[in-house]
Amino acid sequence: MRTIPFLDDITASSIGWPAVWAAWAPVTPYGLRAKAAHRPFLPGEEEAWQAALTELAADLTAVADDPLRRAREGLRALPDVAADLDILLRGRPLAARAALALKTFLRVGGDLARDPDLQRLRWTHAAAWHRLLEPFGDAGASFSVDSVADDTYRLLRRRLAEASVCLARERQREAERWRKEAGVRPDASGLLRIPVPAGRAVAERLKAEPGVRWRQDTPFESVFECLPGPDVVRWTAEVASCRAALAEAEERCMARLAEGLRAEGPVWRRLVDDVASLDLRLARVALARRWGGCAPEAAGADGDLDTGPAGGRASGHLPSIELRQGVHPGLGERLAARGGRVTPIDVEVAAGVNVIAGMNMGGKTAAVQLVALCQALAQHALPVPAAGFRTRLFACVRWGPEPERPDIDGLSAFGREVARLTRIWHDMRAMAPHPALVLLDEPGRTTNPREGEAMAVAWAEALREAGPARVTAVMASHFSRVAALPGVAHHRVRGVRLDRLPPPAGGPQGCDPPADQPRGGDSEAGLRALAEAIDYRIERVEGGGVPEEGIAVAAWLGLPDEVLRRARAALARERMTPEGPADAPAGERMGPVPKGEEGRG
Structure with missing residues (x-):
């Protein structure tokens, strides 16, 4: 049977788990080994x-x-x-x-x-x-x-010390005798080196001495080995005996x-x-x-499930996940290094399906990553990068689709997305009856917008039908039908505050500049101003719907007037289509249900 991990590799990589796990840094080998064995x-x-x-x-x-x-x-x-x-x-x-x-x-x-x-x-x-x-x-x-020594060891230590002193004294005496007889002292190796020709007579005499052994003659010296006298021999044996006995005594003590x-x-x-x-x-x-984080809190058993209408908060029940003033540490540290700052995120994730809508670059993905990261930290009983985090236990946390990467396996981006979402579905079913936490970042983005939106709606509906006891899902999407889907909890990134943008050159705030004038975003300073004008906070909303900010931002960034006029006209035509306005509930925009499909989830 396949072992289903709490975090799989794609999820861990997508939420920044490796760097966060490494940041939990014990300083001893004992702590590092214990960390390696730590599980959620x-x-x-x-x-x-x-x-x-x-x-x-x-x-x-x-x-x-x-x-x-x-x-x-x-x-x-x-x-x-x-x-x-x-x-x-x-x-x-x-x-x-x-x-x-x-x-x-x-x-x-x-x-x-x-x-x-x-x-x-x-x-x-x-x-x-x-x-x-x-x-x-x-x-x-x-x-x-x-x-840790005993009396025997201490006695042998004294005997060894005394014998070593006597041996050194006798060797000194012999060295002094050879100095007097040969004019030089033995070197550290016990050799007498008699220089020639000055000491040739001494060298010839020493060759007949019984206390030395001739080794060799060179053009410069005669070399003799000094033989130990009887007292040196006796004390050498005594030292060796004491050392052997001391080694045995030391072994007994140890x-x-x-x-x-x-x-x-x-x-x-x-x-x-x-x-x-x-x-x-x-x-x-x-x-x-x-x-600057805190300890997570466990939601009580009675507060695990949110049974309010459309995923809303029911009386007496807590949301499945509640995050207060959270900041993803990786993002926070990167921006701090560049002199920027991150807007702390507050979000209440209901048990069941949650949709976060908003424009691209509005912070939806970062918010979903933060929820997943805090959940993983909480289930490892680690602090979370937030002022508060309350949650329950999930059997697994899964992120999808797979982040974009080079085509190394022969699959297109769409193929990888389908394969990833299918794997998530199977893992979620295998974990039943225990709940799974599923994070979906813009599902359907790898195919054409019409089919992509249909697939995203289908995923949200399938997860909704699975029930809050089996899954809590957070889906970031800018598809209108997803953002208006009934029976789910709707959230929205507050988005761009146009009143915070500096006026474009040549006109007041909200007006297009003359064609020959630069626009607000035509510089690095302008892009920074745009980032600072985005309100990344997330708010709970009723009824959903995708805020339409893209064209206004594009105008401020300098999109040509010819393109802007056509974009605005196309948007106006879309609002007048029979499917209804973008923020209408999905059931009102999709038209009649095909025959034979009635009642299907």
Whole structure:
């Protein structure tokens, strides 16, 4: 059976999920591993989801900016002991390097556990960190076997030190004797190098000495190996014996330490999990601070479905999704880098079908992306880039049609759109009886306008008939029949405020300039003025309909008068067609239903 993901690749890419997911940035290997295993909450997990959202909201209140910064710096100082801990708990020997890493983990983690600002989060038990650190002997930043040694080890250390001193003294004596006899001291390799011809007589004499062994003659020197005397031999053997015994004693000490640490295996596992949890929680707080965001809220069970007429808000019921002052972080950060700003979005999405109408470049797509993104974040119990977000759990979130891309699979844009929407439909049906969230951005745009509009209407009607218990859909469209469809919730982007546009050269506001004069949008400054004149806010409307702003904007941008006159005339003729005005309900514009089609959904 095909596994149906909560977000598929096309949806994730379309709403900007990869960049947002990457922005949730734990700083420890423990947190990164926990993040990789993190999955969204799904229908049936409401209780656990509510607990996670409650914890997030409490964390946002409890952790101030300075403690957050200090805590994340402390987490960065934690070593990754996963491999060392695995070796320890498997019963294998514990190396000094691994012991140092485990001790550092306990020391740094214990400091975090005792931090009064973090104790508000109740993320761990400070006593457990202290108890596991005790077998290491001290709380210093280094580790030495001396701190866990027994009396035998300490005695062998003293014996080794004494033998090493005696050996060094005897070697010094021998080196001084050779200096007196040969005029030079042995080098670090124990070789005597007698220069010739000045020292030829000394070299010839040394060749007969029993305490040295002749190695070679060169044109410049004679080389001899100094043989150790009996005292050097005796102390060398003593040092070697002490070292061997000390190594055995060290192994016994480390084995005792490992045995004591191994006995606390479950506690070690819990502390590692505590660190991973703290890292994820603080990364959530940092993400909320970056966005100026908030913790999502779960809609109550009685408020999940909106049963008002035409998708309207019914008395005593909440909308399926409620977004307040939301800003898509990707869009916000890009515009901020260019000195621009984003208009925060408020929108209430009813359970069932919602249509957002408005002109192109009015922000419909961005609004739909924001709703989908906030939903995905909420179901992962992550903060949302908004002042408020209230929702329920969906089995999957799907975006369609697929964004435009090069033709690499032999399918036309229309073919890809049909394939994508068909996949969404099958996923939605497979998730039944659990609800799906479907986001449709201008469906029908890849074929001719007449058939495209018919397909968009058909999609809205099919989703409407599926029922609010199975699907919540948000469709951005500028098709008039979609925007006027009965039985759905209608929204509209407020659009261009023509009164905010600077007057075109040569005439007052609202008048066309002379043909030989430049128009308002004929410059980069003019395009910026147009963007600033657009009101991107979304409002709930009754009856739907597409606002007609395109020709007015085209005139301001400088469309030739010859084209403008014809566009206005064509629009006037269309308003007089038998199908009725553009904002009439769909049933009034489509004419009579063909015979045999009565009663079909």
